[in-house]
Amino acid sequence: MKYAQLVVGPAGSGKSTYCDTIKQHCDAISRPVHVVNLDPAAEEFKYSVSIDVRDLITLDDVMEEMQLGPNGGLLYCMEYLEENLEEWLGEELQPYGDDDYLLFDCPGQIELYSHLSVFRTFVDYLKREGWQICVIYCLDSQFIAEMPKFIAGSLSALSAMVQLELPHVNVLTKVDLCKNKDALESFRFPDPLEMRHELDKQTGPHFRRLNDAVVGLLDDFAMVTFTPLDISEEESVEDLMLQVDMAIQYGEDQEVKTQEFGDMPDPDGGGPDY
Numbered sequence: 001m002k003y004a005q006l007v008v009g010p011a012g013s014g015k016s017t018y019c020d021t022i023k024q025h026c027d028a029i030s031r032p033v034h035v036v037n038l039d040p041a042a043e044e045f046k047y048s049v050s051i052d053v054r055d056l057i058t059l060d061d062v063m064e065e066m067q068l069g070p071n072g073g074l075l076y077c078m079e080y081l082e083e084n085l086e087e088w089l090g091e092e093l094q095p096y097g098d099d100d101y102l103l104f105d106c107p108g109q110i111e112l113y114s115h116l117s118v119f120r121t122f123v124d125y126l127k128r129e130g131w132q133i134c135v136i137y138c139l140d141s142q143f144i145a146e147m148p149k150f151i152a153g154s155l156s157a158l159s160a161m162v163q164l165e166l167p168h169v170n171v172l173t174k175v176d177l178c179k180n181k182d183a184l185e186s187f188r189f190p191d192p193l194e195m196r197h198e199l200d201k202q203t204g205p206h207f208r209r210l211n212d213a214v215v216g217l218l219d220d221f222a223m224v225t226f227t228p229l230d231i232s233e234e235e236s237v238e239d240l241m242l243q244v245d246m247a248i249q250y251g252e253d254q255e256v257k258t259q260e261f262g263d264m265p266d267p268d269g270g271g272p273d274y
């Protein structure tokens, strides 16, 4: 079995820093991982890149040749990647085999994970090629102090979960910058009543039914939970890695059946078993 983490999330949420952190952690414990850059707009990396989409296409070239702005240019690049997936990526992945572990550092446009097909095509291709994949959805902890922002972040994570149908770990990044780390605990397994109460406090009475529906939706998908990551604490990195290993069934007997997202949500509540 081959393993991969697909590291996604909004622009600037800490995806590349996450990849760097995990790579360093794994290097330190002599566990081989390789990082793949899938961001055609990336400029520099702290980690060493094993496969780079910029060898196929770069945002600068596309913007210049197609007269596109940065967002349109990025979408063009990703569609180009989608069209050349088997030919280019297939070739690049050739040297990787059993027990190899890749981290895919992805671009930050969230529409790529919600309503464009490129990542779905990408994931389906990797699955067909025998890769066991876990999605890491990064959300910046600096933006979730207020409940409406936390809910907006949760909904975007949920939309990626529904679109990609893979084991999924939501990560709260930049926790080292948080003054009150204990306050983050309440976001690990958010309480629906509390969410509803906080939302109602911050919106007018017209929004009550909408708030109710949104919180009900998140509660139904009981797996919209977040794991805080403090990159300055080795233990935090280890805990997260363990959680991802469980989600991806790294090192487990391959007879064990993967729990598919399609089995969710559990109508009786309760999170996933992994």
Ligand SMILES: Nc1nc2c(ncn2[C@@H]2O[C@H](COP(=O)(O)OP(=O)(O)OP(=O)(O)O)[C@@H](O)[C@H]2O)c(=O)[nH]1
Residues within 6 Å of the ligand: 009, 010, 011, 012, 013, 014, 015, 016, 017, 018, 039, 106, 107, 108, 109, 173, 174, 175, 176, 177, 229, 230, 231
């Ligand atoms: N202190 C601290 N800063 C962080 C952390 N993660 C990211 N940053 C900073 O946040 C900024 C964005 O981080 P990146 O890792 O580049 O984020 P990204 O999601 O890859 O960004 P895009 O690829 O542009 O979407 C950089 O200035 C990082 O140094 C973290 O855990 N702690």
Ligand SMILES: [Mg+2]
Residues within 6 Å of the ligand: 015, 016, 017, 039, 105, 106
């Ligand atoms: Mg990045």
